[in-house]
Amino acid sequence: MADTLVEVQKQEIHGQDHEHHDQGFVSKYIFSTDHKIIGMQYMFTGMLMAVIGGYMAYVFRMQLAFPGISVPGFGQVSPGEYNSLITNHGSIMIFWVAMPVLIAAFGNFLIPLMIGADDMVFPRINRLSFQVFFISSVVLLISLFVEGGGFGGAWTSYPPLSANADYNQTQLGASLWLIAVALEFVAFLLGGINFITTLMNSRAPGMKAYDIPMVCWMIVIASILFMLSVGPLLAGAVMLLFDQTLNTGFYDPARGGDPILWQHLFWFFGHPEVYVVLLPAIGITVEVMATFSRKKLFGYKLVLYTAVATGVLSFFVWAHHQFIAGIDPRMANVFTVTTLLISVPIAEMLFVMIATLYGGSITLTTPMLWALSFLAEFLIGGVTGIFLGASGADIYFHDTYFVLAHFHYTFFPIAIIGTFCAFTYWFPKMFGKMMNETLGKIHFWGTIIPFNFIFIPLFVLGMGGQHRRIYNFEHFPEIAGPEYFQLREIATIALLIMLAFQAVFFFNVVMSWWKGEDAGKNPWKANTLEWTTDSPAPHGNWPVEDLPTVYRGPYEYGHPDREEDYWPQNLPG
Amino acid sequence: MLELVQASTYAADIDRLILLIGVIVGVWFLLAEGIFFWLIWKFRAKPGEKTQYLDGTEKHIKKWITIPHALVLVCDVFILVGAVSVWYDVKQQLPDADSTIRVIGQQWAWTFQHPGADNELDTGDDIFTVGDLHVEVEKTYHFQLQSRDVLHSFSVPVFRLKQDAIPGRSITGWFTPTRTGEHDVQCSEICGIGHGVMAARIHIEDANTHAAWITRSTAATTP
Numbered sequence: 010m011a012d013t014l015v016e017v018q019k020q021e022i023h024g025q026d027h028e029h030h031d032q033g034f035v036s037k038y039i040f041s042t043d044h045k046i047i048g049m050q051y052m053f054t055g056m057l058m059a060v061i062g063g064y065m066a067y068v069f070r071m072q073l074a075f076p077g078i079s080v081p082g083f084g085q086v087s088p089g090e091y092n093s094l095i096t097n098h099g100s101i102m103i104f105w106v107a108m109p110v111l112i113a114a115f116g117n118f119l120i121p122l123m124i125g126a127d128d129m130v131f132p133r134i135n136r137l138s139f140q141v142f143f144i145s146s147v148v149l150l151i152s153l154f155v156e157g158g159g160f161g162g163a164w165t166s167y168p169p170l171s172a173n174a175d176y177n178q179t180q181l182g183a184s185l186w187l188i189a190v191a192l193e194f195v196a197f198l199l200g201g202i203n204f205i206t207t208l209m210n211s212r213a214p215g216m217k218a219y220d221i222p223m224v225c226w227m228i229v230i231a232s233i234l235f236m237l238s239v240g241p242l243l244a245g246a247v248m249l250l251f252d253q254t255l256n257t258g259f260y261d262p263a264r265g266g267d268p269i270l271w272q273h274l275f276w277f278f279g280h281p282e283v284y285v286v287l288l289p290a291i292g293i294t295v296e297v298m299a300t301f302s303r304k305k306l307f308g309y310k311l312v313l314y315t316a317v318a319t320g321v322l323s324f325f326v327w328a329h330h331q332f333i334a335g336i337d338p339r340m341a342n343v344f345t346v347t348t349l350l351i352s353v354p355i356a357e358m359l360f361v362m363i364a365t366l367y368g369g370s371i372t373l374t375t376p377m378l379w380a381l382s383f384l385a386e387f388l389i390g391g392v393t394g395i396f397l398g399a400s401g402a403d404i405y406f407h408d409t410y411f412v413l414a415h416f417h418y419t420f421f422p423i424a425i426i427g428t429f430c431a432f433t434y435w436f437p438k439m440f441g442k443m444m445n446e447t448l449g450k451i452h453f454w455g456t457i458i459p460f461n462f463i464f465i466p467l468f469v470l471g472m473g474g475q476h477r478r479i480y481n482f483e484h485f486p487e488i489a490g491p492e493y494f495q496l497r498e499i500a501t502i503a504l505l506i507m508l509a510f511q512a513v514f515f516f517n518v519v520m521s522w523w524k525g526e527d528a529g530k531n532p533w534k535a536n537t538l539e540w541t542t543d544s545p546a547p548h549g550n551w552p553v554e555d556l557p558t559v560y561r562g563p564y565e566y567g568h569p570d571r572e573e574d575y576w577p578q579n580l581p582g
Numbered sequence: 583m584l585e586l587v588q589a590s591t592y593a594a595d596i597d598r599l600i601l602l603i604g605v606i607v608g609v610w611f612l613l614a615e616g617i618f619f620w621l622i623w624k625f626r627a628k629p630g631e632k633t634q635y636l637d638g639t640e641k642h643i644k645k646w647i648t649i650p651h652a653l654v655l656v657c658d659v660f661i662l663v664g665a666v667s668v669w670y671d672v673k674q675q676l677p678d679a680d681s682t683i684r685v686i687g688q689q690w691a692w693t694f695q696h697p698g699a700d701n702e703l704d705t706g707d708d709i710f711t712v713g714d715l716h717v718e719v720e721k722t723y724h725f726q727l728q729s730r731d732v733l734h735s736f737s738v739p740v741f742r743l744k745q746d747a748i749p750g751r752s753i754t755g756w757f758t759p760t761r762t763g764e765h766d767v768q769c770s771e772i773c774g775i776g777h778g779v780m781a782a783r784i785h786i787e788d789a790n791t792h793a794a795w796i797t798r799s800t801a802a803t804t805p
């Protein structure tokens with residue numbers, strides 16, 4: 010049986026780890042194979058990268074609102090530096106924040122705990138995955154300081170600009186950026202194998218397919234999408250690296266290459282990637298909404314099937330990023346159809362989430378506020394996407410701030426709101442302490458309100474014709490008027506306020522970890538298995554003789570046959 | 583709201599399409615958010631009240647999902663028809679031209695090749711300019727878009743027109759200006775360090791002014 014091999018490796022490793030239980034700090038926290046520690050490593054690395062990406066946003070937003078000023082903490086921003094800042098901001102936020110935190114950190118931490126397993130199937134591959142990821146982060150950060158500066162050809166890295174140092178003037182920066190991204194992909198291929206096999210093989214006795222908590226499904230579906238879409242891009246990245254360093258001409262039209270080929274490879278990955286990060290965030294939101302509305306999910310299978318349908322469709326929409334890129338104009342019609350079609354399962358998934366509230370008993374805890382705000386804000390991102398999927402309207406909107414505001418209204422809810430939602434919800438399980446609710450709510454409102462004040466002005470600017478990746482709009486008379494600059498200033502000031510409020514979060518984490526109330530096993534009275542073990546969960550998650558067995562689905566809240574309004578998955582009868 | 587004039591025949595069509603989509607998704611958006619916040623308020627936790635044990639799989643409940651589902655599809659069809667017809671008009675068909683110009687992107691400037699007095703490209707009286715495109719109002723133009731190095735994108739917001747330029751290819755498109763004036767031409771595809779200064783102006787002139795410009799520019803360049 011396939012399982013036996015897996016079991017052998019697992020026992021071997023666990024056996025080993027149990028022998029040296031009094032390891033030093035280094036082997037316990039740096040070279041650990043424990044899925045919870047690896048999850049934390051991913052999370053803290055991701056959060057650190059988020060701080061760097063946020064700092065970059067601060068620098069370039071200051072330059073945009075007040076062109077030419079010396080930005081405190083950075084200095085004057087040159088055009089080359091500006092390009093490098095936006096490129097690395099985008100790359101960091103997607104590849105080094107959204108992916109490591111949502112998929113790797115929570116996937117690692119939650120999957121074994123929620124399906125009743127003692128660890129991942131391949132703990133050492135798991136450790137390798139983080140190590141490769143860590144190296145990729147270091148390579149990326151180094152690339153910012155090499156001669157010529159960091160890569161500035163946008164996170165989409167379109168050749169010929171990205172392929173030729175004569176054009177981009179960042180010989181080393183461009184190659185290091187590409188190597189860092191490729192390494193990051195390798196890390197997630199390794200991690201993905203683990204998530205998929207663990208969910209298939211290590212579920213607690215009794216846990217059938219429809220008893221799996223939704224967030225686990227979502228992370229696994231996301232990993233499958235990632236693994237199916239990234240292959241062509243990795244191949245494309247190698248060709249681009251050859252163009253950069255060995256002077257080949259894969260993307261050089263003068264030598265028979267084609268720059269558009271890269272765009273196809275990039276977006277064949279890039280669009281599914283959007284759903285790779287969206288699905289885990291949806292999963293997190295679903296868990297939190299069920300718990301704090303004390304409601305069974307309105308259509309478990311519907312959520313699952315719409316997620317799969319979205320995933321499948323997401324492989325057929327990529328060219329909506331290339332409507333005006335010079336592809337055959339007839340193709341645009343095909344991709345308009347598929348893009349509008351994908352709105353159906355996504356809308357349906359959101360409807361199911363909204364309908365889950367019906368008949369519930371809703372408490373607005375901090376995690377619940379984050380979950381609800383995810384829905385409220387993501388809806389804005391969703392509906393504005395329709396304008397861009399409609400080829401005729403995209404002629405105008407493409408590469409304007411309308412696009413930029415649209416995708417920040419999807420990515421910010423995913424990467425930032427989704428992370429805070431999960432973090433505040435599972436903090437008690439991670440650290441055994443409750444977070445302070447008052448500070449949590451101050452931080453919530455201090456983030457959500459400024460967020461809208463950043464990006465609604467950017468929608469308006471985009472409709473007014475403001476295009477992307479421009480370091481100083483004073484060069485374009487039509488969009489340099491005072492009413493345009495007012496909107497830019499509103500966005501920047503809102504960002505400053507939002508960043509300031511993040512201090513409340515870090516203060517809250519430190520204080521709660523240090524002095525917070527003890528959480529106990531199940532502070533939220535939730536049903537899923539992670540709440541049946543100690544907080545924080547010990548090595549191996551449950552005592553070996555006491556691994557949980559599953560008797561029902563994860564969302565049995567308010568069952569008429571029970572006194573209590575919740576019914577943990579592991580209780581017999 | 584920031585107001586950008588409509589200066590091409592299809593600018594109004596694109597704006598109308600945007601408005602159509604805006605109305606459709608606006609209604610959905612307000613409805614969804616309205617119901618959402620109403621549910622949060624209505625089903626807030628009250629002491630002693632137990633939640634309902636509902637499952638969306640029963641038919642009479644599931645209709646709350648299946649009916650909106652069908653309605654979304656219907657709306658998609660409307661949007662699709664609007665989008666494709668505008669797209670067809672702007673990008674897929676090519677009306678007969680009164681004149682043809684060439685637009686060449688390079689790091690980091692736009693070069694415009696005007697046909698000159700004989701109204702033929704690639705003849706001795708062509709007028710080359712850097713950063714200033716001169717066209718006559720109410721005349722239909724074909725443009726041949728080219729690039730000398732990296733990708734650029736020829737964008738004229740008042741026309742609602744945008745098209746990427748690709749080295750090694752010549753891409754043909756069209757526009758018909760509908761009002762005189764002077765407006766921005768942008769490069770809207772990142773093209774390197776100077777992308778942010780790759781600005782140009784389009785001068786839309788009435789017949790007399792345009793003819794005078796041609797005479798003036800030809801005199802200036804002929805020895």
Ligand code: HEM
Nearest residue numbers: 066095096099102103107163164420421424477478479504
């Ligand atoms: C902290 C708040 C944030 C602010 C104020 C912000 C602001 C911006 C702005 C103004 C740009 C465009 C710069 C330009 O085109 O000249 C940009 C680009 C981008 N941002 Fe953000 N952003 C934030 C967070 C995020 C997050 C959370 C993500 C994704 C998870 C993200 C992903 C991106 C991407 C992919 C780009 C495109 C980069 C490129 O053009 O190559 N941003 N951001």
Ligand SMILES: [Cu+2]
Nearest residue numbers: 280326327330
């Ligand atoms: Cu896409």
Ligand SMILES: [Cu+2]
Nearest residue numbers: 769771773777
């Ligand atoms: Cu450019």
